[in-house]
Amino acid sequence: MFWFSRRGKIERDKLKGRMNMMDIYLKQAIEHVIDRNFGDPIYSQVGLDLNNINIREYLSKKIQKISSAQTKTGTLKQDSTMAQLVAQVTDNFTDTSSKIVRHWYETYVQSEDAPGADAFVVLFEKDTEMYVAFLKVNYHEAFTHLVGDADGKIANDLIIHQSILAGKTQRPDEGFTVKISDNTYELIEKKYTFSGEKMEYLSNRVIESEPVASLDDNVKTVKKVAEKVAKSFDIPKFDVVNNVKDAIHETIASDGEIDTQQVAQTVFSDNISAKAEFESAIHEKLPDSKIPVTKEVQEIAIKKYGKQKLKLSNGIEMTIPLDVYQDPNLIEFVNNPDGTISVTIKNVEEVISRL
Template identity: 55%
Template sequence: MDIYLKQAILQVVDRDVGSPVFSQQTLDLTSDITRDYLTNKVKKLSSAQSKTGIIKEEASLLQLITLLETDFINVSQQLVEKWYAIYQMSDDAPSADVFVVLYEQDAQPYLAFLKVNYHQAYTHYVDAESGQLVNQLIIHQSILSSKTQKADEGFSINLASRQFELIEKQYLFSGEKQFYLSQQLLEVEPAPSLEENVRVVKKAAEKIGKRFEVAKHDVVANVKEAIYATIEADGELDTAVVAEKIFKNNVSAQTEFKAEMTDKAPAVSVPVSPAVQEIAVKKYGKQKLKLSNGIELIVPIEVYQNPDLFEFINNPDGTMSVAIKNVEEVISRL
């Protein structure tokens, strides 16, 4: 996905200092280092762990961020102040830097809020106070994660449609763990992430599969196939379609699976963004098998589904064989 950064600002939130240290100028987006860092962080807000939803029209946050494009520095500071008023009440939330980013994607305006926690790291320090240069080893307390890593928390909001993607963590508030970003800042109950939904689907499928005496490896393989097929074709995880693909020709099992999913995950379908769709197709497009004799296999879905190329064979003694067929070449790699 192509991202065009328009404005960005960095605010320092060192909890040992107290109030945030607000910048009076935006970041220099002509700097390749800055632009590369922020672009990668924004892109990584779209992942299989991202929760999704739509901000309500009456949400106080929405009333604030609609002014971002006309008064970016002032409004971004108000946004961080609003967030910090909640964050500072946590018993264990760490110090961090916060980036507020205004950008465009596919000609649509977006806001990104990125919180990057501090980490300790060793570095050198040149001491010249004694009149002689002395190179010392010190611990730096405020190191940010690299551009290849996700922000510790954050969200992006499409300012036109109000749709958001969210990565959040639980912190202690009055002794109780809370997802404060969604509950208190965004004021919304987000849809579960794709990863959370897949866990629910897998658990429900294994439960129903056991009841109908379907081999566990078949159930897990069918779950992967179903997720891959529905997301690749439709861009969403539809439990009705998944049920048909997991429990082929078993209407009773399909009915029980749908009922189980209704109890565990009320949403009938879970749309995913194009970026998450690409991630999911890549992740679930291969079957990973570990056999009891220690052999491990990674098999592309299209090969796994083709009996002329790959097949499980049940032996008379109760064991199982795996047949890999019509292989033209074997390449051995170190």
């Protein structure tokens, strides 16, 4: 992989440096144990100590990581069980947290392969609004030591612990946050097996709400439609895919949304027929031409789509910042008559080899 170094300050994305990860203020939190090897859940009757900085950091990081390119969004139905529980959470947090987990567990326990986990319910404030979070963290196996006694002698043994939780830097395996004032939510979920069928149960069975597709899902849709149109008009797939990524990055960074009309203009500006076909096809998949993203996901998306990651057929891999990728004085792609592509990296002052 090549790393580029050059003089001069390159202007970065408009929002870089101005957006910080959301500030959240934990009010109450509780942990319930769902070890499927030992029967029914163990519901805690006492909240976690939020004066403990390690607990605060652990829960804050988990909540922050609910927002991602895979996050789905929506609004709870007013008459749903979850909406009714959310409305009660500030008045009786401990009891309501148990009801939230019990409501979730009634579905979760029906899965053949859903693992044991701990479930956290957290009441927190963000931007002067109150939220409740449900965080499920699966168990993992890990080895540890056990200090014991063997005939009066100290005996250190190696044992396996089967209920280890993921560290604070990892996102929850599943979870959601709900703004209490309007029931809008962000959600991440996994597929588990129910009656032999893999399904995402959290949205359609637990919160009973059809979420909006995630940023990643929408990007995949745009990319797939663009590739199909490009094939019809004999446009190189390589050029189209990279231009789609550039266009999506630009519209998210500048406007906080995916603008499919702008994508069409950027990707197919030189081919009116291809542009028209793309606009028609994408409208069938995504009727709204402008798809907003939350400010937290916007920051993540700017970083994620701010680089081009290329893997060449000869094994070379490159990660290239967009401003470098878009500058023909720094990198050039040439389509050769024999169908191959030549990549020229220009004006490099230093090459750093990293192990």
